[in-house]
Amino acid sequence: MTRQRGIRRSAALAIALGLGLSGSLGTGPAGAQQKEGPTVRWGDCPEDVAAEAAPVVLQCATVPVPKDYADPGGDSIELMISRLASTDPGKRRGTLMLNPGGPGGSGLSQPAFLANRGIPSEVLDTYDVIGMDTRGIGRSAAVTCGFTPEGPYFANIPPYAVDDAAVTARAEVVEKVAEQCANRDKGGVLPHLTTANTARDLDRIREALGEERTSFLGYSYGTALGAAYASMFPERSDRIVLDSNIGDTHLDRDGMRRYALGVEQTFPDFARWAAARHDSYGLGRTVAQVRRTYFTLAERLDKEPVDGFDGNVLRQLTFGLLFKEVQYAKLAQYWQALKSDDAEAVRTAGARGAAADTPPSMDNQLSVFLAVSCNDVKWPTRVDTYRKGVAEDRARYPMFGAATANITPCAYWPYAPAEEPVAIDDDGPRNILLVQNLRDVPTPHVGGKLLRQKFADRSRLVSVDDSGHGVYVYGDNPCALNTTTRYLVTGEMPARDTLCRAG
Numbered sequence: 385m386t387r388q389r390g391i392r393r394s395a396a397l398a399i400a401l402g403l404g405l406s407g408s409l410g411t412g413p414a415g416a417q418q419k420e421g422p423t424v425r426w427g428d429c430p431e432d433v434a435a436e437a438a439p440v441v442l443q444c445a446t447v448p449v450p451k452d453y454a455d456p457g458g459d460s461i462e463l464m465i466s467r468l469a470s471t472d473p474g475k476r477r478g479t480l481m482l483n484p485g486g487p488g489g490s491g492l493s494q495p496a497f498l499a500n501r502g503i504p505s506e507v508l509d510t511y512d513v514i515g516m517d518t519r520g521i522g523r524s525a526a527v528t529c530g531f532t533p534e535g536p537y538f539a540n541i542p543p544y545a546v547d548d549a550a551v552t553a554r555a556e557v558v559e560k561v562a563e564q565c566a567n568r569d570k571g572g573v574l575p576h577l578t579t580a581n582t583a584r585d586l587d588r589i590r591e592a593l594g595e596e597r598t599s600f601l602g603y604s605y606g607t608a609l610g611a612a613y614a615s616m617f618p619e620r621s622d623r624i625v626l627d628s629n630i631g632d633t634h635l636d637r638d639g640m641r642r643y644a645l646g647v648e649q650t651f652p653d654f655a656r657w658a659a660a661r662h663d664s665y666g667l668g669r670t671v672a673q674v675r676r677t678y679f680t681l682a683e684r685l686d687k688e689p690v691d692g693f694d695g696n697v698l699r700q701l702t703f704g705l706l707f708k709e710v711q712y713a714k715l716a717q718y719w720q721a722l723k724s725d726d727a728e729a730v731r732t733a734g735a736r737g738a739a740a741d742t743p744p745s746m747d748n749q750l751s752v753f754l755a756v757s758c759n760d761v762k763w764p765t766r767v768d769t770y771r772k773g774v775a776e777d778r779a780r781y782p783m784f785g786a787a788t789a790n791i792t793p794c795a796y797w798p799y800a801p802a803e804e805p806v807a808i809d810d811d812g813p814r815n816i817l818l819v820q821n822l823r824d825v826p827t828p829h830v831g832g833k834l835l836r837q838k839f840a841d842r843s844r845l846v847s848v849d850d851s852g853h854g855v856y857v858y859g860d861n862p863c864a865l866n867t868t869t870r871y872l873v874t875g876e877m878p879a880r881d882t883l884c885r886a887g
Contacts, residue, residue, distance in 0.1 A: 423447055423592045429466060429492065430523065437496030442466045442515070444492065449519070449588045452576050454802070461525035461573065463585060466515040468495035470508065478622060479595050480511035480872070481586060483518065485604030485628075487579075487635075487756035488749035490522040491515045503857050504865075506873045511599060518609075519585055520577040520752045522745065527573050529565040529751040537561045540753045541643065541703065542790035543696040545778075546686055551771045555791050562796035565754060575799040577755040579634055580806050583612040587620060597622040599872065603854055604628050604827055605635065605756075611808060611816075611835060614842075618812030623872055627819045627856050628827040631834035633806040634760035639831075641773065643703070643788040644781035646828040650706050651675065651783060653823060653851040657712050658719075665716040666723065678702065678783065681722050691727040696787075698722065703784055706825045707853040754793055761805050763794035770795070808838040816843040817871050817878075819864060823851040836881065844878045849886040862887065 428434065429444035446462040470476040482494045495513040507513075517524040531537050536557045545551045565574065586609070590598040599622040602610035607626035612633040614621045630639050655674035658667045668674035686695035698718075705715040721729035764770065770791040777785025816839050820832030829847065836845040848855050848864045855861065856868045863884030870876050 426467060433466065433492045436493040437466075440468065440496035440499045442468055442493070442496055447589050447592045449585045451525075451573060453581055453584050459572075461519060463519060463525075463589070464492060464517050464523040465589060466492045466495060468499060468508065468513040468515075470510065470512050472509040475506075475509040476512070477510045478512070478597065478599060479514050479590070479593055480507070480599045480601055480623075481514045481516070481589070483516075483600075483602040483606030483609050485602070485606045486521075486749065486753055487518075487577075487605045487609075488521060488752035489605075490517050490745065492517055492522065498857050501857050504869045504873075507869060510873050512593075514589070514593070514598075516589070518582045520573060520755060521748060525571065525573050526748050527571075527577065527751050527755060528568060528747045529561070529754065530568050531747045531750050537750070537793075539700060540750055540757075540792075541640075541700060542787055542792055544682075544699045544784070544787040545774045545790045546695070546786070548771050548775075551774055551791055552767060555767045555770070555795070558791055558793040559796040561754075562758075562793040562798060565751065565793070566798040574755050575759060575802065577752060578759045578802070579608055579612045579756060580616070580760075580803060582609055582756075583616050583806065586613050587617050590620060596620070599623040599625075601625045601856070601872075602627065603858070605630060607818075607827075607831075607835070608633050608635065611839075612806040614812065614816055614839075615806055615809035618809055621813070621815060623875060624816045625819060625856065625868055625872065626816065626835065627858075627868075628824055628854055629818055629820055629831040629835045630827050631831035632838070633808065635757050636761045636805075637763055637773075637789075637794075640792075641777060641785070641788050642828055642830065643826050644777055644783070644785040645830070646823075646825040647703060647706065647784040648781050649828055650823045650825050650851055651678075651702075653709070654706055654712050654715065657709065658716050661716065665720045667716060667719055677719065677723065681719065685722065690722060690725060691730045693722060693730055699784055699787060703787075703825060709852060754797075757792075758794035758797035759799060759801055762801055763792070763797070765795050767791060767795075808835070810838065810840040810842050812842055814842050814844075814877060817868065818843055818845045819848065819855045819868055820845065821848045821850045821852055821855055821859070824853050826853060845881045846878065846884060847882070848884045850884075 424445045426443040426445045429442050444466045446464050448460045448462050450456045451459045451461045484491045484494050492515050494515040520527045597620050600610045607629040610624055610626045614624050652671050655671040658674045659670050662669045667677050682695040682698050685698055705711040773789035774786045777789040818832045818835055820829055822829050832845050836843055846867050848861050850861050855864050861884050
């Protein structure tokens with residue numbers, strides 16, 4: 385059991401660390417009104433946040449918001465926010481709110497993460513950079529479903545369904561998961577975790593900070609949150625950057641199924657990398673050979689797992705470790721150990737991958753991902769719908785389609801969506817810069833194109849000839865960096881959609 389737990393922890397960590405009104409902009413600075421709202425009292429951040437942010441020093445505060453916006457006079461919850469303040473009053477424009485994605489990612493230390501990673505100092509001069517734990521996460525009325533590494537639910541990407549029977553078996557698991565989440569919701573917060581409510585929270589935070597408008601930089605699911613905010617409060621949105629787009633204001637079944645498209649489009653980059661290193665890893669001398677190695681290993685492990693490492697774990701790890709090129713060597717090491725059918729080598733590779741204990745936040749992250757995804761939009765409820773989708777995507781996206789089309793707890797979620805998903809509003813200021821790699825596992829390029837179409841002339845799309853999840857600051861394409869920095873600092877939007885070539 386310990387060995388199996390370590391392997392599954394590796395898969396979960398790979399995915400989690402690798403996977404949210406009309407008006408126009410004036411010519412004056414959005415930060416003209418800079419006084420702090422009465423509810424904001426900046427102080428020291430919690431010790432773990434401060435340690436993670438070091439050497440950058442952040443300030444933290446809490447902002448009260450309604451638990452249920454349909455009952456604004458009822459119970460409230462407190463959201464914790466962080467600030468990396470501009471030190472140049474002459475250049476300060478206003479606030480730049482951040483979201484790292486998920487849904488379920490803690491963002492308190494994100495201002496420091498971007499600063500430590502080298503975000504241009506001009507951006508830090510232009511804005512007070514605001515991180516936060518959005519509702520349900522970390523120090524903002526955290527919710528948990530009680531997930532453990534030993535349990536049957538350790539990742540929000542469903543397991544690969546080798547046949548119809550596997551879908552049926554998974555349905556029994558996720559029905560119990562949905563019931564488990566409802567039973568653990570003692571504070572009544574779970575049904576109020578939605579993208580629309582989080583966007584309303586952003587506007588409460590903006591108001592508490594004394595800002596007329598706010599800028600926003602969101603990654604992955606953060607693009608859904610930013611798109612929702614810019615649609616619900618266009619007159620209060622300043623400069624909006626949406627990086628690695630899921631394609632709408634919510635993650636639905638179609639969005640999750642696109643993860644498999646992202647695997648198919650991104651895998652050739654890893655295959656070329658591995659083929660060039662065949663003498664070291666022995667995975668194939670061509671892209672086609674490396675691809676065949678994947679299917680051979682997965683099918684063999686489906687029948688005969690090696691030291692607890694089965695075909696599903698191989699597919700999940702491959703999905704998570706394709707997020708960034710820096711992870712390719714680790715992925716090749718796993719494959720090499722499995723290809724040798726050497727249990728000791730697999731044990732060694734797996735032990736390295738699971739060196740750290742499961743973070744306490746993993747249960748929280750999984751729970752918030754589920755709650756927001758299931759609360760935002762109604763998912764299909766019939767198991768046959770998922771069996772059909774799995775069969776379709778097993779053929780359409782053979783590497784991973786039978787996983788991402790598989791049934792999730794949203795099919796049995798006990799809470800019906802309280803409102804329709806936020807509709808994209810294309811009637812507003814031209815202030816939305818979409819940034820998107822051409823090859824990205826969880827957010828393939830089509831996500832950027834979908835938002836570009838929906839926002840129409842409010843937006844411009846910067847496509848980047850690169851592979852990986854996350855572009856601005858997370859990647860190293862100079863064109864994408866320069867274009868995004870220019871927009872955040874000066875407001876200069878590209879005149880037309882742009883392709884940033886590799887380099």
